[in-house]
Every structure is written in C-alpha cells, then in structure tokens.
Amino acid sequence: MKLFIDTANVEEIRAAAACGIVSGVTTNPSLIAKEGRKLEDVIHEIVSLVDGPISAEVTEGDAETMIAQGRDLAKIHKNIVIKLPMTWEGIKACKTLVKEGIKTNVTLCFSVDQALLAMEAGATFVSPFMGRLDDAGMETEELIRNIAKVKAIYGYKTEIIAASIRNLKHIESAALAGSDIATIPYKVMMKMIEHPLTDAGLKIFANAAKSK
Numbered sequence: 319m320k321l322f323i324d325t326a327n328v329e330e331i332r333a334a335a336a337c338g339i340v341s342g343v344t345t346n347p348s349l350i351a352k353e354g355r356k357l358e359d360v361i362h363e364i365v366s367l368v369d370g371p372i373s374a375e376v377t378e379g380d381a382e383t384m385i386a387q388g389r390d391l392a393k394i395h396k397n398i399v400i401k402l403p404m405t406w407e408g409i410k411a412c413k414t415l416v417k418e419g420i421k422t423n424v425t426l427c428f429s430v431d432q433a434l435l436a437m438e439a440g441a442t443f444v445s446p447f448m449g450r451l452d453d454a455g456m457e458t459e460e461l462i463r464n465i466a467k468v469k470a471i472y473g474y475k476t477e478i479i480a481a482s483i484r485n486l487k488h489i490e491s492a493a494l495a496g497s498d499i500a501t502i503p504y505k506v507m508m509k510m511i512e513h514p515l516t517d518a519g520l521k522i523f524a525n526a527a528k529s530k
C-alpha cells in the first residue's frame with residue numbers, strides 16, 4: 319500500500335518525504351486554511367518537495383466552475399490531481415476533466431455506491447473517509463474491503479485512497495482491506511515506526527556493542 323501524506327504544511331511534507339516512503343500528498347480546504355496561505359502558493363511549493371500525485375481541492379459548487387478551477391490548478395504541474403466533491407456536479411466535472419487527461423480524486427466518499435460513481439466517471443482516485451465514519455460509529459474496514467472488491471470484479475483502474483486517518487488501526491485496516499493508498503497525517507505517520515519492543519531491542523544491542 320502506497321503512503322501519501324495528508325497535510326498542507328510544507329515542513330511536515332519535507333520531513334516525511336526525507337524518510338523516503340511518501341508517494342503523494344493530499345490537501346483539502348481545511349488543511350490549506352490552517353496554514354493561512356493561498357492554495358496555489360502552497361501547491362507550487364509542494365510539487366517541488368514530492369514527485370507524485372498532489373491533490374488540490376476545488377472550492378466551487380457547480381460543475382462548470384469546478385472544471386474551470388480544475389483546469390487552472392492542473393496547469394501548475396503535471397502531478398496535480400483535482401480533488402472534487404462527491405456530488406453530481408463533482409461527478410460531472412470529474413468526467414470532463416478525465417476526458418481532458420487531468421487526474422482527479424473524488425473525495426468525501428462514505429459508501430460503495432458513491433465509490434462506484436467515482437469509478438464509473440473514470441476518477442484517478444476515490445477517497446473513502448475512515449475517521450469520519452468511525453466518528454459516526456460506522457464500520458470502516460468493511461467499506462474499504464467492499465470498494466476494493468467492486469474495483470477488482472469490474473477491473474476499474476481508479477485507485478482507492480483511505481483518507482481521514484486518525485490512528486494506526488485505520489492504517490492497518492486500510493492495508494488489510496486492500497486499499498491502494500492511505501493518506502496519513504504527519505503525526506500518525508511518525509507513529510508507524512514505534513514499538514516498545516523495538517526500543518527495548520535497540521537498548522539491548524547498544525549495550526552489547528558497548529560491552530565489547
């Protein structure tokens with residue numbers, strides 16, 4: 319499973335990318351607002367840090383405006399992916415942008431039916447949200463597994479991005495359910511390497527090395 323970083327903070331992206339395991343970046347309007355910067359400025363900087371898909375989300379409600387915004391954002395760099403909402407307008411915009419060779423990511427996906435629409439529209443990526451489903455007390459691993467199953471049965475090329483990841487359990491569930499990608503906040507990604515037995519083992523080996 320590929321790992322994307324889910325942030326608009328360039329320092330976090332730089333630090334995670336330096337670890338060598340980041341294949342892409344996802345942003346959304348909330349993450350951009352948190353940085354207090356313009357979407358275009360942040361995106362320009364991110365493309366210089368990670369050579370992989372970089373999702374930039376449109377903010378307009380109707381298909382025509384989303385298409386226009388998507389075309390402008392896509393001009394920034396070949397790696398830009400236009401993130402579109404799971405609405406009929408978003409699906410219409412997806413279909414048009416895909417025909418023009420622009421990569422898309424249909425976001426705010428919470429059901430197999432919604433994922434099916436994104437896949438039929440030819441989306442490059444679809445983003446089911448694990449954390450928000452979990453918050454609502456709903457099953458997350460099953461959703462990813464079922465979307466992956468539909469993808470396999472019909473041979474869709476759309477890649478599944480497990481999003482809204484809050485903890486290590488979400489990452490493990492996404493991987494076990496067959497997600498293509500998990501997009502992970504920086505703090506959660508850094509926790510992936512932690513294990514108390516690794517720390518204990520490191521101490522034992524360091525002591526052994528000193529005792530020579």
Ligand code: E4P
Nearest residue numbers: 324344346449450481482483
């Ligand atoms: C990524 O594509 C999503 O926008 C993001 O993971 C949403 O996460 P949240 O539910 O924590 O806002």
